[in-house]
Amino acid sequence: GENVEQHPSTLSVQEGDSAVIKCTYSDSASNYFPWYKQELGKRPQLIIDIRSNVGEKKDQRIAVTLNKTAKHFSLHITETQPEDSAVYFCAARDNQGGKLIFGQGTELSVKP
Amino acid sequence: DSGVTQTPKHLITATGQRVTLRCSPRSGDLSVYWYQQSLDQGLQFLIQYYNGEERAKGNILERFSAQQFPDLHSELNLSSLELGDSALYFCASSVFDGGGPGDTQYFGPGTRLTVL
Numbered sequence: 001g002e003n004v005e006q007h008p009s010t011l012s013v014q015e016g017d018s019a020v021i022k023c024t025y026s027d028s029a030s031n032y033f034p035w036y037k038q039e040l041g042k043r044p045q046l047i048i049d050i051r052s053n054v055g056e057k058k059d060q061r062i063a064v065t066l067n068k069t070a071k072h073f074s075l076h077i078t079e080t081q082p083e084d085s086a087v088y089f090c091a092a093r094d095n096q097g098g099k100l101i102f103g104q105g106t107e108l109s110v111k112p
Numbered sequence: 113d114s115g116v117t118q119t120p121k122h123l124i125t126a127t128g129q130r131v132t133l134r135c136s137p138r139s140g141d142l143s144v145y146w147y148q149q150s151l152d153q154g155l156q157f158l159i160q161y162y163n164g165e166e167r168a169k170g171n172i173l174e175r176f177s178a179q180q181f182p183d184l185h186s187e188l189n190l191s192s193l194e195l196g197d198s199a200l201y202f203c204a205s206s207v208f209d210g211g212g213p214g215d216t217q218y219f220g221p222g223t224r225l226t227v228l
Contacts (some may be wrong), residue, residue, distance in 0.1 A: 011182070018151075032215075034216070034217070036219075043114065043201070043202060043219040043220060043221050043222055044155070044202070044219045045114075046217075046218070048218055049216065053131060089154075089155060091155075093210070093211075094211075097160055097162075097167045097168035097209060097210050097211050098143055098145060098160055098167070098168065098169045098206055098209060098210015098211060099145075099157050099160060099170060099210070100145075100147075100155075100157060100216060100217060101157065102154055102155040102157075103154075104154050105154060105155075
């Protein structure tokens with residue numbers, strides 16, 4: 001079945017450094033890849049997404065890249081701030097309905 | 113605030129019991145999705161309804177069922193509860209059936225279910 005692998009499971013960086021989280025997916029029919037940020041006890045919030053016809057997308061300090069051939073996509077956060085500390089989830093969706101398959105999550109800690 | 117509402121926020125019950133979780137989608141959204149989040153399983157898709165009809169199904173247990181009503185709110189029914197059902201249950205909504213461009217899923221605040 002569909003599967004999304006996410007690495008690393010934990011990531012600790014110094015404030016101002018960059019953070020990179022990587023995901024791979026198994027279903028070649030996947031065409032939409034959102035990233036969600038979840039603070040402790042809160043709902044997942046969409047921070048950026050990318051569709052299969054685009055290789056890269058950027059929104060201020062956040063960027064996502066997609067390699068369809070390798071079935072691999074990554075989240076890049078530059079100039080990290082303590083408020084970026086949270087759990088980040090990648091997900092993949094195919095074009096048969098809206099089912100999102102989530103990665104296992106990455107707990108990002110930004111130390112001041 | 114995503115515009116998706118869920119009630120109750122917390123639910124504590126005993127094994128063997130039955131509970132109902134409620135979700136109201138954002139105004140204008142036709143799809144409702146249910147996800148279960150537990151420590152060991154992460155975020156797992158349970159089921160999707162689109163305009164009142166079941167649209168997609170994940171690894172939802174037979175003890176669990178859901179429906180979407182004419183006013184588009186949805187309910188998730190969990191019966192014969194077991195300790196392992198303790199989790200956060202999230203509802204999300206999107207404008208259409210979720211398969212097209214622009215069909216972002218917005219999550220509600222979740223219901224924390226504790227089975228004792």
